[in-house]
Amino acid sequence: MTDGHTDALAGAYALGACPPDEAQSVAEHARTCPTCAAEVAELARVAEWIGTAGEHRPAAGLRSRVLAAARAARPPTTEASRLGEVYGAQVAELDGLLAVLTEPQWLLPSGPHRSVRDLVVHLRGNDERVAAVSGVDPATGSGADPRRGWRRQADAIIEALDSPVLDEPVQLAGHAGVRRPVREAMVQRGFETWIHAEDVRVVLGLPPRVPSARQLADIVDFAAGLLPGAMAAAGRAHPGKAVHLVLTGPGAGTRQIALAPASAPAAVAAGITLPAERFCRLLAGRLTSAGAEIDGDRGVAVDFLTVAATMGCD
Amino acid sequence: MLGLPDQNDVRMRDGLIAGSEPILAEAYDTYGPLVYGMALHVTRDRGAAEDITQDVFVDLWRRPERYDPERSPLRSWLLLIARRRAIDCIRRRDARESARLAMVDPPPTLLEDDVLASTAHKRVRKAVADLPSTHRQAILLAYYRGLTYRQVAQALGIPEGTAKWRLRNALHRIGAQLRAEGFGDRLEYE
Numbered sequence: 001m002t003d004g005h006t007d008a009l010a011g012a013y014a015l016g017a018c019p020p021d022e023a024q025s026v027a028e029h030a031r032t033c034p035t036c037a038a039e040v041a042e043l044a045r046v047a048e049w050i051g052t053a054g055e056h057r058p059a060a061g062l063r064s065r066v067l068a069a070a071r072a073a074r075p076p077t078t079e080a081s082r083l084g085e086v087y088g089a090q091v092a093e094l095d096g097l098l099a100v101l102t103e104p105q106w107l108l109p110s111g112p113h114r115s116v117r118d119l120v121v122h123l124r125g126n127d128e129r130v131a132a133v134s135g136v137d138p139a140t141g142s143g144a145d146p147r148r149g150w151r152r153q154a155d156a157i158i159e160a161l162d163s164p165v166l167d168e169p170v171q172l173a174g175h176a177g178v179r180r181p182v183r184e185a186m187v188q189r190g191f192e193t194w195i196h197a198e199d200v201r202v203v204l205g206l207p208p209r210v211p212s213a214r215q216l217a218d219i220v221d222f223a224a225g226l227l228p229g230a231m232a233a234a235g236r237a238h239p240g241k242a243v244h245l246v247l248t249g250p251g252a253g254t255r256q257i258a259l260a261p262a263s264a265p266a267a268v269a270a271g272i273t274l275p276a277e278r279f280c281r282l283l284a285g286r287l288t289s290a291g292a293e294i295d296g297d298r299g300v301a302v303d304f305l306t307v308a309a310t311m312g313c314d
Numbered sequence: 315m316l317g318l319p320d321q322n323d324v325r326m327r328d329g330l331i332a333g334s335e336p337i338l339a340e341a342y343d344t345y346g347p348l349v350y351g352m353a354l355h356v357t358r359d360r361g362a363a364e365d366i367t368q369d370v371f372v373d374l375w376r377r378p379e380r381y382d383p384e385r386s387p388l389r390s391w392l393l394l395i396a397r398r399r400a401i402d403c404i405r406r407r408d409a410r411e412s413a414r415l416a417m418v419d420p421p422p423t424l425l426e427d428d429v430l431a432s433t434a435h436k437r438v439r440k441a442v443a444d445l446p447s448t449h450r451q452a453i454l455l456a457y458y459r460g461l462t463y464r465q466v467a468q469a470l471g472i473p474e475g476t477a478k479w480r481l482r483n484a485l486h487r488i489g490a491q492l493r494a495e496g497f498g499d500r501l502e503y504e
Contacts, residue, residue, distance in 0.1 A: 008478045012478055015453070019462050055348050058363070066372065074333070
């Protein structure tokens with residue numbers, strides 16, 4: 001730069017009107033010169049104002065044309081295929097673990113169950129309700145080999161998922177009488193399958209495995225929808241109060257969860273921070289201590305975490 | 315400076331990567347007029363502007379991972395892509411013709427039915443219109459024709475140093491006028 005700065009190129013640069021080598025010099029200089037960086041940023045903003053001021057509504061027909069061309073270029077993922085994919089990944093994971101178990105290992109205690117065999121029978125039973133409302137043949141999961149029956153039924157559930165089925169109400173596992181649409185029950189099926197895969201990993205002496213960020217976020221959303229009712233059912237409701245949940249790591253996000261079923265907005269009484277993965281393990285009843293950072297009303301936070309820890313499917 | 319990444323942009327990118335068609339529709343509904351408006355200003359041709367708009371959103375849908383919310387807002391990124399594509403489009407047309415067109419005002423039939431022109435938009439357009447014509451021509455050639463400042467100098471028959479100075483000074487003038495009218499970092503919509 002001849003003047004030690006951008007050599008009066010800031011305007012041309014902001015408009016994308018520098019030859020490539022000069023544009024690179026300006027960018028490099030601006031990285032170490034706050035004065036020029038500020039000028040370039042301001043002029044780029046002005047250039048964007050000019051562009052934005054040219055906004056013009058396209059003809060109405062263009063929208064469907066664009067969406068059709070996009071669909072042809074890359075098929076969209078439907079909600080059913082996405083839910084099936086997330087669940088299917090955990091089914092494949094658990095099946096792979098079960099495949100390597102020895103006969104004696106099948107008889108070892110796993111999670112809260114007396115044996116791995118009991119765990120698989122229990123999981124197959126919990127999956128059965130979703131299979132039934134999805135129109136899966138009731139004989140699909142039967143048979144003497146629990147692994148094969150469970151897997152056949154799980155595959156049939158994925159196969160049967162489509163958008164009308166997602167709206168069907170079904171009784172969730174673990175919560176007597178709580179009915180939710182299949183779309184939520186599928187999140188719970190994936191959640192339970194993951195947790196049991198973790199139980200089996202303990203039997204095999206394998207380290208824990210973190211699910212996808214997307215699955216963790218789905219599980220948190222699922223639980224967040226149930227928690228206000230669960231607080232009341234557990235006799236620990238705090239009407240008018242909420243917790244601000246800050247989840248970190250994969251599946252990170254914040255949620256405000258009311259501590260009683262009510263339509264009125266609730267005021268935040270406590271803040272709770274912990275990794276999303278830990279929160280999901282807590283929900284499954286697999287943690288003895290949440291290890292969460294708590295701000296505000298400790299009693300409220302403890303009530304919340306205590307009820308959250310009962311949201312599993314065992 | 316605006317904080318990056320914008321959480322809404324992150325949400326949209328994640329949705330596009332996941333293949334969510336409703337998110338694509340939301341992106342089109344939010345930014346379609348911006349992309350189409352840019353393409354129309356550059357090409358002065360409705361058909362070409364529609365084709366460019368389609369290409370921009372189909373590309374966003376096919377390769378959403380190319381957009382990085384850490385580097386720029388989605389709005390700025392789409393505007394830049396639309397401008398580049400539109401400039402490529404006119405480069406394929408007669409360069410001399412497009413240079414001539416850049417210096418005349420847009421044909422009224424093309425732009426007058428602009429229902430989206432908010433007061434903020436009108437103020438920006440007025441700030442551009444209020445520039446001395448020498449400055450305005452330089453800006454329009456660079457921004458809407460994709461000319462480098464050297465090509466601007468050539469097209470206007472002025473020294474390169476003058477072209478550089480006009481581009482910089484023109485943006486400063488517009489910025490000062492709009493800041494004086496209370497513009498913040500984001501163009502306010504009404």
